[in-house]
Amino acid sequence: MRICVIGAGYVGLVSAACFAEMGNQVVCVERDTLRAARLARGEVPLYEPGLETLVRTHLANGQLRFSLRLEDGIAQADIVFIAVGTPSGEDGSADLSHVLDVAHELGARLRHACVVVTKSTVPVGTGERVAQSINAGLARRGLGIRIAVASNPEFLKEGSAIDDFMRPDRVILGCDDPDSLALLRRLYAPFQRNHERLLCMGVRAAEFSKYAANAFLASRISLMNELAALCARLDVDIEDVRRGIGSDRRIGRHFIYAGCGYGGSCFPKDVRALIRSAEQQGLDAPILRAVEARNVEQKRWLFEALQAHFDGYWQGRRVAIWGLAFKPGTDDLREAPSLVLLDALLAAGAQVQACDPVATAEVARRYPEAVASGRLCLSESPYTCVEGADALVLVTEWKQFRQPDFLRVRSLMRMPVLFDGRNIYDARELSALGFLYRGVGRPMTGHCKASAA
Numbered sequence: 263m264r265i266c267v268i269g270a271g272y273v274g275l276v277s278a279a280c281f282a283e284m285g286n287q288v289v290c291v292e293r294d295t296l297r298a299a300r301l302a303r304g305e306v307p308l309y310e311p312g313l314e315t316l317v318r319t320h321l322a323n324g325q326l327r328f329s330l331r332l333e334d335g336i337a338q339a340d341i342v343f344i345a346v347g348t349p350s351g352e353d354g355s356a357d358l359s360h361v362l363d364v365a366h367e368l369g370a371r372l373r374h375a376c377v378v379v380t381k382s383t384v385p386v387g388t389g390e391r392v393a394q395s396i397n398a399g400l401a402r403r404g405l406g407i408r409i410a411v412a413s414n415p416e417f418l419k420e421g422s423a424i425d426d427f428m429r430p431d432r433v434i435l436g437c438d439d440p441d442s443l444a445l446l447r448r449l450y451a452p453f454q455r456n457h458e459r460l461l462c463m464g465v466r467a468a469e470f471s472k473y474a475a476n477a478f479l480a481s482r483i484s485l486m487n488e489l490a491a492l493c494a495r496l497d498v499d500i501e502d503v504r505r506g507i508g509s510d511r512r513i514g515r516h517f518i519y520a521g522c523g524y525g526g527s528c529f530p531k532d533v534r535a536l537i538r539s540a541e542q543q544g545l546d547a548p549i550l551r552a553v554e555a556r557n558v559e560q561k562r563w564l565f566e567a568l569q570a571h572f573d574g575y576w577q578g579r580r581v582a583i584w585g586l587a588f589k590p591g592t593d594d595l596r597e598a599p600s601l602v603l604l605d606a607l608l609a610a611g612a613q614v615q616a617c618d619p620v621a622t623a624e625v626a627r628r629y630p631e632a633v634a635s636g637r638l639c640l641s642e643s644p645y646t647c648v649e650g651a652d653a654l655v656l657v658t659e660w661k662q663f664r665q666p667d668f669l670r671v672r673s674l675m676r677m678p679v680l681f682d683g684r685n686i687y688d689a690r691e692l693s694a695l696g697f698l699y700r701g702v703g704r705p706m707t708g709h710c711k712a713s714a715a
């Protein structure tokens with residue numbers, strides 16, 4: 263099939279590469295000149311495991327092309343995917359300007375009938391607005407065709423996006439037109455060889471399902487964080503509680519980790535957009551508001567814990583941070599808890615030494631003054647990062663931070679103090695090694711002495 267994907271971000275680029283991998287002819291349209299030029303040379307401008315290999319392979323065999331021009335992408339397309347961003351607007355609602363710009367352009371440039379699909383996360387009713395805009399454009403140009411717009415929300419996770427796309431838990435197709443649905447079924451057939459994973463429904467239900475999934479997952483995290491706060495007061499370890507409840511099949515083991523808050527390009531903005539949708543319908547959404555409020559508070563937890571540890575005295579304090587990306591496996595920093603911590607530490611006057619395997623370039627771009635003045639030092643080595651530090655904070659649980667040489671870490675730090683924002687370490691082991699250890703919703707263990715070094 264001939265596919266056009268509009269937008270070469272985390273979702274568009276992965277979709278384009280995976281559709282090409284299944285033998286389709288794909289043109290990915292990207293309006294950012296620099297990004298499009300880099301992609302055409304086989305340079306992938308974002309970090310996603312396996313993506314660069316896939317892009318290079320299919321650029322070389324001609325199954326995948328990149329273009330700045332929408333006309334190029336849509337000229338022959340059977341299916342056009344809209345995969346542009348839908349960030350939070352000022353009032354929390356989804357900013358649909360990129361999606362509606364694309365719809366307008368499609369109405370002005372399409373010359374033949376094809377299926378248009380929104381893959382971006384969009385509020386209920388957006389598919390209808392996109393269809394209206396395209397069809398009004400086509401009518402103005404006197405073309406006697408009408409376009410059907412389907413919804414195919416994306417559920418991939420950054421860090422395992424290729425695998426998620428190739429072997430999805432489910433593919434939701436919201437489509438009210440039988441011919442378009444038949445085409446989309448054919449497109450997705452190779453992605454579900456061993457059992458049917460297609461869930462077909464109306465466009466509006468598909469649009470809502472994406473928000474419902476993210477709201478549900480975010481709620482689990484915020485609930486766990488609320489329970490963690492209580493655990494800390496009651497001298498109970500939330501990690502014992504997690505194991506206790508995760509073994510209940512009605513609850514399950516996923517998304518019940520207490521931590522320093524969720525970030526990323528989806529949960530925060532999608533929860534806010536759903537709250538706004540409810541308000542627009544004259545409804546209150548107290549549970550969702552609490553999920554959001556708890557998360558905002560949770561992202562402050564690491565700083566508050568450090569502030570208490572240092573008695574609010576920051577003069578000359580050095581804090582080391584392990585992990586900056588909003589989760590392991592990506593360079594995405596959107597709404598990352600690390601940014602809240604960095605802002606607070608720099609405002610308090612701390613000296614910060616931070617390390618991340620792939621996100622330091624983006625952090626340097628966001629904090630040019632702190633980097634230039636030496637108040638923020640970035641490195642890729644976890645050991646260089648902790649030199650002379652008065653506290654180490656684990657924010658993103660990359661694999662390379664899971665089992666470090668803690669004796670070496672201790673010898674490099676000024677004070678062996680560890681704040682574990684993801685509860686990945688063994689509290690007893692660390693206190694036996696001489697660390698003061700503090701996790702989220704866990705009793706404080708150990709006491710620290712200044713390092714001999």
Ligand SMILES: NC(=O)c1ccc[n+]([C@@H]2O[C@H](COP(=O)([O-])OP(=O)(O)OC[C@H]3O[C@@H](n4cnc5c(N)ncnc54)[C@H](O)[C@@H]3O)[C@@H](O)[C@H]2O)c1
Binds near residue numbers: 268
């Ligand atoms: N990132 C994720 O993990 C994820 C997962 C599921 C769903 N989503 C949803 O998918 C959508 C895209 O997310 P993303 O993270 O890929 O966004 P992104 O910001 O990484 O990428 C969007 C890309 O679209 C390009 N673009 C914008 N307008 C354009 C236009 N008119 N023509 C061509 N290109 C244009 C931008 O330059 C950018 O490169 C969002 O709605 C998001 O909520 C994201």
